[in-house]
Amino acid sequence: MVQARPRVIIIGAGFGGLSAAKALADAAVDITLIDQRNHHLFQPLLYQVATASLSPADIAAPIRSVVWDQKNLTVVLGKVSGVDTEAKTVSGDNGVRSGALPYDYLIIATGARHAYFGNDHWETFAPGLKTIEDATAIRHRLLMAFEQAEMAIDAAETERLLSIVIIGGGPTGVELAGSIAELARAALARDFRRIDPRKAKVILVEAGARLLATFPEDLSAAALKSLQRLGVEVRLNARVSDCNAQGVKIGDDFVGAGTILWAAGVQASPAASWLKVEADRAGRVKVAADYSIPGHPDVFVVGDTAALTDARGVVVPGVGPAAKQAGKYAARVIMARLHGEVAPAAFVYRNYGNLATIGRRAAVVDFNWIKLRGPLAWWLWGGAHIFFLIDFRNRVAVAINWLWSFLTYKRGARLITGPTITQPREADTERKGMSQE
């Protein structure tokens, strides 16, 4: 009788899940890779889709096309909603029918979403950035605010519409602020007749004492200076206490805003509740040193959904390289078990550096052994991001788009998709009334 091959289910085709799948490419296992979306997404460049520099397809690739040549792998489009660790099955909708998918090994890499610290109702007014849909919805809001300002009758309303508040001074907040300031001051500058987009106010609010808290202090200061040079108003030690359709309350100060964006916190996917295991405050599963979960050595949780302090005492951060390293490591643990070999040495996170960009000319880069800022850092940031994009088509598309906007200051993806409902100007209403007569 032919011995059945071990079944490995990987949930999530983000950085962690894909790297685990690729590391098992030569293993004698049957892999099922499940994702609720049909594409792998390069989240570090999402802010460029949100600010009309890149198109969605530039930073995403169909999962099937990424792994088409991996013969031991099947892709399933479906949303997982439960795991039975006793029966060893995964359940969910679409392609994942209840109890239909059994596993011998399970790797969960379902990532995280933004968190509103108990104020979930703010999401309507201050959307966060995690998916392609989030990015195109933000692009819609941002561009619509300029269109509505062009149509507004009242000067105060025009000013409100041209005010953009970004909450959270981490890399995403800093990158959004810089890019929006450049959108207003350069790309949109000459395209309107009644408003001057250069007068748009971009306000970045951070509760802590400095921007980019995970970077060295001098790079935080450099980022602050670069943003101020672009005309961004940065409010440090400032806490948002309320959000509504009209604006944001920052401490006791109400700031009217046409666009409010959330870049302030993350919450892990609900894997901990599927597995009924302990999680930290951000919902991340507290995993063992080999990324397995307590009591279930055949179940691994990696990437943004996992909480781990590595063998050297370093808290593994929620970043792309950490998710990739964890995915690869879990695959090595599985392979060692399959071959009856000694388990790999305890996981150690390799931090190759932190990068953040501020507009199209400045960035800050911390490689641990060297710190860079300014244009050189920007070129390094750009090169690294092109290199890490998932496929060749993405790399070419992003490089061409960047070159084009670098030379022309234009943003090729300035499309408002979805319904566009604007308030008519007084003069337009009068004209319409006349023509109806």
Ligand SMILES: Cc1cc2nc3c(=O)[nH]c(=O)nc-3n(C[C@H](O)[C@H](O)[C@H](O)COP(=O)(O)OP(=O)(O)OC[C@H]3O[C@@H](n4cnc5c(N)ncnc54)[C@H](O)[C@@H]3O)c2cc1C
């Ligand atoms: C705006 C933004 C900017 C960022 N910038 C950087 C940066 O500059 N540098 C950096 O290193 N990191 C950055 N990060 C963080 C980095 O993207 C994450 O740390 C990394 O993506 C985590 O990888 P992951 O595999 O854990 O999760 P993800 O890459 O998020 O993948 C999770 C996958 O699981 C799927 N999934 C989720 N739930 C289910 C379910 N129930 N059923 C089926 N599938 C499911 C999702 O569709 C997704 O494909 C950024 C993140 C964001 C949001």
